[in-house]
Amino acid sequence: MTDRNLVSKAGFVAVLGRPNVGKSTLINALLGQKIAAVSPRPQTTRKRQMGILTTRHQDQIAQAVFVDTPGVHKPRHRLGELMNDEAAESLDESDLILLVVDASVTPDEEDQLLFEMIRRIKKSLPVILALNKIDLVEHSHLADFTDMYSQALPKAKAIKISATRGDNLMLLLEAILQELPEGEPFFPEDQMTDLYERELAADLIREAALILLRDEVPHGIAVRIDQFNERDEHGAYIEATIFVERESHKPIVIGKEGNMLKKIGILAREEIESMSGRKIYLQLRVKVRKNWRDDERVLRFFGYG
């Protein structure tokens, strides 16, 4: 189907930004399908994850591979350090930087760190600055907010967007495709992510738990998929363990008469079903694993580092 005389474009887009600015929401919106876990609380995206968009652009095949990095932030413990390593690593391989900021608040110290990191890159990478969440800013104040970001990175192409409302997403996509280098696509046209279904499932379970528990179990949650079996041609059976850091967190996750765990299970199952397009049977349990965030062996076990 590809005309031999047509050149195609393909490239890796490093998606950078502080936690909670809307990186995952934006990638999902651009791809039109739920791939990256989104949460009202920061740090849902823990491992690097790709979202693959293949489309036509000015009679060319264009493939943008979005690499959603865990938030760049000041490391507080080992896990934080690993996340920063991954963010820096993804820059080496990329063709374009998509920096996402929350334009409804003024830039803070962590934004400054990011600007500094981007200004220091030796390779001259194009930078697109996505000024997100403009739906939260009153029109008359929009420029006051967005100018502060644009001035910090004068060479970047700045575009005001709302990932949730959809404002200017086509404009942003156009700018991204424009910057892609010529090259053959890296992945088949119908592939949307490089993550295995089971990893996506683990991410969605973790997201469901964070949404429902709100601030009651601060950050100390990890999910391990113990079993992922095809049950029949219509569905799959998943068994997973939610790990908490403290004994006292366990009854919170389980809830009165198991109600919280049931709710987490229902929300996670719905999300996994809509992601995988088939029926899912989900079995959850809760275990305590003390200080898992600081234990390197445990980090490896969960797939970090």
Ligand code: GDP
């Ligand atoms: P990430 O940590 O950068 O990946 O951020 P997420 O994509 O998980 O989003 C964090 C929160 O911001 C979620 O509650 C999103 O619904 C919300 N969010 C993302 N984009 C927008 C936006 O354009 N407008 C508003 N109002 N909220 C947004």
Ligand code: MG
């Ligand atoms: Mg995310």
